[in-house]
Amino acid sequence: MPLKHLLLVALLSLLAACSSKTLDESLSESEIYVMAQKDLDAKSYGAAVEKLRALESRYPFGRFAEQAQLELIYAYYQNFEPEAARAAADRFIRLHPQHPDVDYAYYMRGMASFTRDRGIFERFLPLDMTRRDPGAARDSFNEFAQLVSRYPNSRYAEDARLRMVYLRNLLAAYDAHVGHFYLKRGAYVAAANRGRYIVENYQQTPSVGDGLALMVEAYTRLAMDDLAESALLTLQANYPEHPSLTRGSFRHHVEPAQRDARWFERMTVGALDKVLAPPQSMGSTQMEREIRQQHDNLRAALPREIRSPQQPKRSFWSRLTFGLLD
Structure with missing residues (x-):
C-alpha cells in the first residue's frame, strides 16, 4: 500500500475518533444494535466497538446482549485489536459455554492469535515470519486445536485445520x-x-x-x-x-530461509531489524x-577436547596496530 494511502487512513481514523460523541442515553437496545450493524456494514469497526460495548453495558440481559458479545469479538479483530478480541472471546466462552455459536468464539480466538504479531511491517512488507518469536503461532495452533477437538463438525473446523498445517510448518x-x-x-x-x-x-x-x-x-x-x-x-x-x-x-x-527468501526481503529485512531492534541496554529480545x-x-558442559576455542578479547592497542605488536 502506498505511503499516501496509509497517511490517509491514519488521518481518517483520527478524524473519526475526534468526532465521536457519547451515545444518547435515551436510545433503546434495538436502536443501538441497529446502529452497530450499520457501522459493521460500513466497516467502521472503531465506531461499532463503541456501540457494542455501550449495548452490553446498558442492557447486559437484553435480547441482543449475547449476539453483541459475539460481534464485539469480530469488531475488535477487524479493528486490529487482537488482544482485545482474544479477551472478548475468552469472556464469551467462560460466560456461555453451551451457546450454539460458542465455536465461533473459539475460532476467533485462534484468529486473533494468528494475526497478533503481524504489525504494519508484516502486513505490507514480505518479511519472513519464521524468524519471529513463535509465541503467537503456538497460541494460535493450540486454540485451533481446541476448536477442532471440541467441535470437529463445526463449519469453522476445516479452515482451522488448514491453518494448523500452516502454523505447524512455521513452527x-x-x-x-x-x-x-x-x-x-x-x-x-x-x-x-x-x-x-x-x-x-x-x-x-x-x-x-x-x-x-x-x-x-x-x-x-x-x-x-x-x-x-x-x-x-x-x-x-x-x-x-x-x-x-x-x-x-x-x-x-x-x-532454510536462504533458499527461498525473496529479493525484497534480502534487501530490507536486515535494515528493518536494525531499526526495530530494542536498545542494547534492554538485552535484545527474550528469545535471544x-x-x-x-x-x-x-x-x-562440553568436554574440553571438543570445545571450540574462544578468541581472546583484543585490547585497543592491539586493534590499533593490527596485532603486529602482540
Whole structure:
C-alpha cells in the first residue's frame, strides 16, 4: 500500500475518533444494535466497538446482549485489536459455554492469535515470519486445536485445520532457524538436539530435511561419526534434493530461509531489524537472551577436547596496530 494511502487512513481514523460523541442515553437496545450493524456494514469497526460495548453495558440481559458479545469479538479483530478480541472471546466462552455459536468464539480466538504479531511491517512488507518469536503461532495452533477437538463438525473446523498445517510448518521452520543459530555459534550439542526435535515432532513438514541436515553437521563437528552417518543416510534416502547435498554428498548445512527468501526481503529485512531492534541496554529480545543462555550452558558442559576455542578479547592497542605488536 502506498505511503499516501496509509497517511490517509491514519488521518481518517483520527478524524473519526475526534468526532465521536457519547451515545444518547435515551436510545433503546434495538436502536443501538441497529446502529452497530450499520457501522459493521460500513466497516467502521472503531465506531461499532463503541456501540457494542455501550449495548452490553446498558442492557447486559437484553435480547441482543449475547449476539453483541459475539460481534464485539469480530469488531475488535477487524479493528486490529487482537488482544482485545482474544479477551472478548475468552469472556464469551467462560460466560456461555453451551451457546450454539460458542465455536465461533473459539475460532476467533485462534484468529486473533494468528494475526497478533503481524504489525504494519508484516502486513505490507514480505518479511519472513519464521524468524519471529513463535509465541503467537503456538497460541494460535493450540486454540485451533481446541476448536477442532471440541467441535470437529463445526463449519469453522476445516479452515482451522488448514491453518494448523500452516502454523505447524512455521513452527518447524522457526526451530530450524534456531538450530542454525546454534551451529553458527559453535553450540553443536544444542544444534543436534534441535535437529532431532524437528525430525521427531514435525514429521511431514518441509523442515524435516533441515532437521536432518542440522544433525549431520552438528554430529560431524562433535566427531560423533556413527550418528552423523546415520542421519546422512536418512537425509540422502528421503530428501535427495536437499540443498545441503551435492550429488549425494553432504556439502554443508544451508540455512532454510536462504533458499527461498525473496529479493525484497534480502534487501530490507536486515535494515528493518536494525531499526526495530530494542536498545542494547534492554538485552535484545527474550528469545535471544534465552538462546544465549542455553548456548553458554551447553558449551560449559562440553568436554574440553571438543570445545571450540574462544578468541581472546583484543585490547585497543592491539586493534590499533593490527596485532603486529602482540
